[in-house]
Amino acid sequence: MSENGLDVPMMSDLAARGEKPEVLFWVGCAGSFDSRAQKVTKAFVKILNAVGVKFAILGPEETCTGDPARRAGNEFLFQMQAATNIMTLDQYEIKKIVTACPHCFNTLKNEYPVLGGNYEVIHHTTFLQGLINEGKLKMKGGGTFKGKKITYHDSCYLGRANNIYEAPRKLLEALDAELVELKRCRSKGLCCGAGGAQMFKEEENGSLRVNQERTKDVLEAKPDIVAVGCPFCSTMLGDGVKEKEKQDQIQVKDIAELIAEAQDLD
Amino acid sequence: MTAIIQSILFLIVLGLTGFFFLKKAREIYKNIKRGKAEDISDRPGERWKNVFLLAFGQKKMFRNMTPALLHLCVYVAFLVTQVELIEIVIDGIFQTHRFFYPILGGLYTFVINFIEILSVLALIATFAFLARRNLLKIPRFQMDEMTGWPKLDGNLILLFEIVLVTFIFMMNSADMAMHHGEYGFWLSGILGSAIEGLPHGVLVAMERIGWWGHILLVFGFLNYIPYSKHLHIMLAFPNAYYANLESKGEMSNMPAIMKEVQSMMDPNAAMDDSAAVDEEMPSFGAKDVDELSWKSLLDAYTCTECGRCSAACPASGTGKLLSPRKIMMDVRDRMEDLTKLEAKHGPDHKDGKMLIGDYISPEEIKACTTCNACVEECPVSISPLNIILELRRYQILEAADSPEEWNLMFTNVENNGAVWQFNPADRANWINEA
Numbered sequence: 184m185s186e187n188g189l190d191v192p193m194m195s196d197l198a199a200r201g202e203k204p205e206v207l208f209w210v211g212c213a214g215s216f217d218s219r220a221q222k223v224t225k226a227f228v229k230i231l232n233a234v235g236v237k238f239a240i241l242g243p244e245e246t247c248t249g250d251p252a253r254r255a256g257n258e259f260l261f262q263m264q265a266a267t268n269i270m271t272l273d274q275y276e277i278k279k280i281v282t283a284c285p286h287c288f289n290t291l292k293n294e295y296p297v298l299g300g301n302y303e304v305i306h307h308t309t310f311l312q313g314l315i316n317e318g319k320l321k322m323k324g325g326g327t328f329k330g331k332k333i334t335y336h337d338s339c340y341l342g343r344a345n346n347i348y349e350a351p352r353k354l355l356e357a358l359d360a361e362l363v364e365l366k367r368c369r370s371k372g373l374c375c376g377a378g379g380a381q382m383f384k385e386e387e388n389g390s391l392r393v394n395q396e397r398t399k400d401v402l403e404a405k406p407d408i409v410a411v412g413c414p415f416c417s418t419m420l421g422d423g424v425k426e427k428e429k430q431d432q433i434q435v436k437d438i439a440e441l442i443a444e445a446q447d448l449d
Numbered sequence: 450m451t452a453i454i455q456s457i458l459f460l461i462v463l464g465l466t467g468f469f470f471l472k473k474a475r476e477i478y479k480n481i482k483r484g485k486a487e488d489i490s491d492r493p494g495e496r497w498k499n500v501f502l503l504a505f506g507q508k509k510m511f512r513n514m515t516p517a518l519l520h521l522c523v524y525v526a527f528l529v530t531q532v533e534l535i536e537i538v539i540d541g542i543f544q545t546h547r548f549f550y551p552i553l554g555g556l557y558t559f560v561i562n563f564i565e566i567l568s569v570l571a572l573i574a575t576f577a578f579l580a581r582r583n584l585l586k587i588p589r590f591q592m593d594e595m596t597g598w599p600k601l602d603g604n605l606i607l608l609f610e611i612v613l614v615t616f617i618f619m620m621n622s623a624d625m626a627m628h629h630g631e632y633g634f635w636l637s638g639i640l641g642s643a644i645e646g647l648p649h650g651v652l653v654a655m656e657r658i659g660w661w662g663h664i665l666l667v668f669g670f671l672n673y674i675p676y677s678k679h680l681h682i683m684l685a686f687p688n689a690y691y692a693n694l695e696s697k698g699e700m701s702n703m704p705a706i707m708k709e710v711q712s713m714m715d716p717n718a719a720m721d722d723s724a725a726v727d728e729e730m731p732s733f734g735a736k737d738v739d740e741l742s743w744k745s746l747l748d749a750y751t752c753t754e755c756g757r758c759s760a761a762c763p764a765s766g767t768g769k770l771l772s773p774r775k776i777m778m779d780v781r782d783r784m785e786d787l788t789k790l791e792a793k794h795g796p797d798h799k800d801g802k803m804l805i806g807d808y809i810s811p812e813e814i815k816a817c818t819t820c821n822a823c824v825e826e827c828p829v830s831i832s833p834l835n836i837i838l839e840l841r842r843y844q845i846l847e848a849a850d851s852p853e854e855w856n857l858m859f860t861n862v863e864n865n866g867a868v869w870q871f872n873p874a875d876r877a878n879w880i881n882e883a
Contacts, residue, residue, distance in 0.1 A: 185880045193877070210876075212867040221879040242877035246866030254819050254838070255855050256734065256845030258703045260862055262710035267866075270714070293699035298707060339820035344698025370825050371512070374763040379819030383868060384854035387816040390768030397763075 189225060190232050194239040194275050204239040206310075207272070209282035209291065212247050213414035219421065220283075220414035226443035227283055227307055233448055234319045238281070244271050248290040255380040262298070265290075269300035283307040283439060285340035285413045286378070292345070306341060308412045308438050312350040315357055320442075327445050328360035334406040336365065336397070336420060337372035338413035351412050354438050358445050360408075365400045373397050377415035398423030401433065409435045452544040459541035459664075466668040473675040477750055480784040484743030489691045496690045499830070504689040509828035513757070516581075519574040523610065526571035527682070529564055537664050547624075550632065558633040565621065565636040568614045575610045582607075589756030592765070594775040599754055602677050609673075613666050620659025623652045681753035685829040688751040691744055692830035697821045700838060701742075705731050734842025737804045738783050741839055748831040749780035758823035758833055764816040771816035773823035773833035779808040780836060805840050811850060814840045 185191060197204060208231070213220040231238050249264030272280075280302050282288050292304035305313075314320035333355055341347045348369050355362050367373045376386065376393025386392050401409055401420065409424070411417045414437075421435040443449050502508045507524065510517040539548045550557045582590045582603055590603070621634055625641030627649065634641075644652070674680050735741045758773035759765040765772045783804050790798050805811065814837045823833045844850045851859075858868050866873045 187881065187883070189880055191877070191880045210879075212869065215876045215879060216867060216869055216871045221882070224879055240877060243874050245876060246873070247862045247868055249862070251868055252859060252862055253700055254841075255851070255858070256838070256841035256843075257851075257855075257859055258706045258733065258842055258846060259710065260859055262703075262706050264862065264866075266710050266714050289696070289698035293696045294702075297702045339818070339822075340698055343821040343825050345696055371761070371822075373766075374818045374820035374822065376763060376818060379817050380855060380858065381818050383858040384815075384852045386767075387764070387769045387771070387812055389764070389816075393763040393767050393818065396767050 187225065189228050191228055192239045193242045194277075195242070195244065197239050198275055203276070205237045206279045206281050206305075207275075207277045208238045208240050209280050209284075209287055210240055210245060211282060211284035211287045211414070213418075214283055215245070217414060217418070219417060223283055223414065223417070223437040223439050226437070226449065227439040229443050229448040230311065230314075230320065230439065230446065233446060234314055236314075236319075241271060241275075248287045250286040250290040251380040251383055253290070253294070254378070255383075265295055265298050265300065269295060269298060272300060272302065277302060279303045279305070281305045281307055281310045283412075283414070283437065285338045285344075286415070289340045289344050306345075306347060306350070306412065308341075308354055309347060309350040311439065311442055312353050315354070320446075322357040322359075322442075322445060326359065327447075328358040328408075328441065331360045331407045332363055332405065333358065333360040333408045333410055333441075334363050334365055334401065334404045335368070335410045336375065336401070336416055337369060338411065338416050339372070339374050339378050341412055342372055343370055351410065351438055354442060355410055358441055363404050363406060365404050367400055373400060375413075375416040375419035377419050382415050382418075394419040394423040395426070398427060402427060402429065406433060408441070409433060410438050410441060411435060412438055456542060456544045462665065462668060463538070463541070466671055469672050470675070473672070476788055477675060477680075480738075480788060481743050481746045481750065483739045483784065483787075484741050484746040485739070487742040487744060489744060492694055495694055496692070499689045499692050499694075500686055502689075503692065503828070503830055504686045507828065509826070512826070519577050522567065522570040522574040523578075526564070526567035529560075529567055532560060533564055534664075534667060537660070537667075540660075541664060547632070561621070561632065561634050562636075565618070565634060568617055569636065571610065572614045575607050575614075579604065579607050589760040592756060592759055592772055592774070594772055594778055595754070595756070599678065599778065602679075603754065605673075606677065606679050609666065609670055613663065613670075616659045616662035616666060618659075620656055620663060623655035623659060627652045627656065678752065678754040681751050681829050684747065684751040685753075688747055688830045691747065693824075693832060697824055701835070703733065703842070706733070732843075733846035734844070735804070735836070735839035736806075736843045736847065738780060738787070740843070741780070741804075741836060745832070745836050745839070746780065746784065748833075748836075749777050749784065751829050752777035752781065752831055753829065754778065755828070757826040757828065758831070761822040761826045763818055763820060763822065769813075769816040770810065771813040771837075773837075776809060776813070776833045776836055777831060780804065783808050805843060805848075809840060811844060814844070815852065817841075 192204070194207065210224055214224040246267055247264055248268060249261035252264065253261035280291055282291065282304070285306060288304055288306045291302060311320065315322060335351055335355055337348065352362065373396065374393060375397050397420065401424065409420055411420060417435055417437060424430050424433050424435055507517065507521065510520055536547065536549050540546060581587045618637055618640060621637035622640035622644060625632060625634055625637050626645045626647070630638050630641065674682065732740065738746060752774070754774055756774045762771065762773050790800050817834070817837045819834060821834060861868055861870050865871055
């Protein structure tokens with residue numbers, strides 16, 4: 184148990200005891216190091232702890248999946264990262280992975296198999312939806328979010344790239360809030376501007392930034408909360424809302440944070 | 450006598466049409482074959498399903514209802530009119546008159562009535578399309594790449610359609626007038642009764658002008674489309690068959706790099722592969738059309754420049770230089786330019802130009818967020834993203850032309866295993882941080 188009251192087992196410790204987790208939680212670079220995304224990581228761990236899911240993280244043994252390097256064009260670096268990670272995952276005989284990052288999710292799920300890394304990879308929204316369906320996670324109606332207007336921003340790598348549109352929305356419905364859709368949603372959802380390694384460089388010259396364009400959609404929907412399922416969307420929309428000085432009216436939150444709040448776990 | 454002359458004339462025109470069409474078709478085929486080999490033959494069942502849903506069924510068009518319905522009118526009219534074309538060819542060669550009429554009787558009347566109604570719907574749709582392009586100025590038709598020839602091309606096809614329908618009705622109504630409504634066509638019957646009083650010679654001339662005008666226009670059109678964006682009426686079908694069946698998020702693997710990395714990490718594998726060292730080092734990514742997959746080149750010829758991709762693109766939408774439609778147009782232009790150059794200077798001629806740099810600027814491809822909106826929107830199964838990513842691979846792996854910030858990110862990933870500069874040992878520090 185950590186100082187925060189979190190129970191986060193290391194895969195190496197489990198392996199030393201000859202134990203295996205039900206699922207490996209792939210935290211990702213953002214979830215590990217970005218202060219905003221760390222809160223999502225903790226919220227998700229609190230839910231896992233509360234439900235009693237036996238999980239583990241790789242900790243220092245986890246490295247970038249290589250997604251941004253590959254999309255920038257650096258295939259060598261991607262292949263190096265993938266080979267390293269596959270070696271680590273296979274050494275621990277990992278079968279099932281959950282991650283709160285759609286970019287890690289997409290790479291682990293779709294791009295590692297051809298390189299020899301075969302795992303069942305689940306995005307945390309699908310995982311949480313599964314916990315609800317199995318009755319392990321019981322949502323209380325009429326709680327924290329009753330009467331709140333929540334909108335959902337589809338992450339490109341969850342939506343278009345992997346056709347996951349329903350699980351995040353089902354979770355939001357379970358919050359007993361009023362779900363409003365953005366003007367451009369689901370397969371027509373507009374990117375936040377971070378994908379394709381854009382997160383790691385200045386945008387090219389244009390009339391405005393992509394997150395400013397997306398923030399217009401958000402403001403138009405007049406929500407209390409914008410729910411996201413991606414740490415980079417969270418940063419981009421958070422910045423966009425702040426730039427318009429609407430951060431007091433509109434909160435940008437990951438779905439895991441909303442679930443944890445509804446369960447009084449925060 | 451005139452019958453024989455007309456028959457000979459018809460055969461000459463038919464022969465020339467076929468000759469020039471096949472010549473251009475062969476050129477396009479050779480251009481697509483410039484691309485890198487890629488085996489796309491798995492899962493034929495799913496592929497045929499895509500041909501029926503996406504190409505025949507126009508499934509993606511219905512993401513946007515107004516243009517979908519308008520396009521459907523033109524599309525169905527076009528498909529059904531092919532029946533009439535068979536008859537026109539038979540009549541043209543053997544100088545028969547409405548060859549199928551005595552054979553089919555009432556069914557014939559029904560089919561022509563059907564064609565006439567669809568033709569009117571297509572005509573209405575065509576005027577709506579002209580209005581959308583030129584009066585309503587729908588944004589996706591006003592982007593930078595839609596000036597000059599592409600703009601003219603889009604309008605010419607619509608004008609073709611209007612003249613074509615005019616000829617069909619000229620032919621049918623004159624015929625109805627001459628034969629006192631014998632065929633029983635509704636719409637041309639109404640027009641026919643209005644011109645029944647005209648001298649017989651005029652009616653004959655009208656029918657012949659309509660008939661010849663119609664078929665000459667069809668033949669002309671057939672030889673126009675390989676030079677036009679309108680080639681999608683043919684290539685949308687194979688392009689749907691060869692559409693990507695994997696998750697859109699998956700980037701194509703680069704086996705040469707995979708093997709090299711694996712041999713670096715596994716010394717035994719390196720020994721096994723020592724024989725391969727002498728092999729020519731492949732060039733990575735694409736700098737020109739011959740290094741793109743043949744499917745990307747088929748994509749370029751299939752593109753009908755509708756601009757749904759660019760309308761959905763976050764980069765285009767925020768004023769960046771990138772427009773996915775322009776990427777497709779550039780790839781096609783590059784192939785056409787190479788063909789012209791090689792015809793002039795011989796097959797080994799090099800013009801010293803490349804797709805990246807001379808046609809598509811690095812700034813354009815750097816603006817892509819890989820969000821797949823362009824791929825999702827394309828009604829004819831094109832992926833501009835594949836081309837962008839292959840060009841990016843060339844830029845990084847061969848040209849070493851990378852934004853400084855990306856180099857920093859690469860260094861971080863390489864040295865720290867994270868996209869930012871953090872100590873890998875601190876990766877789980879969040880557990881104990883407040």
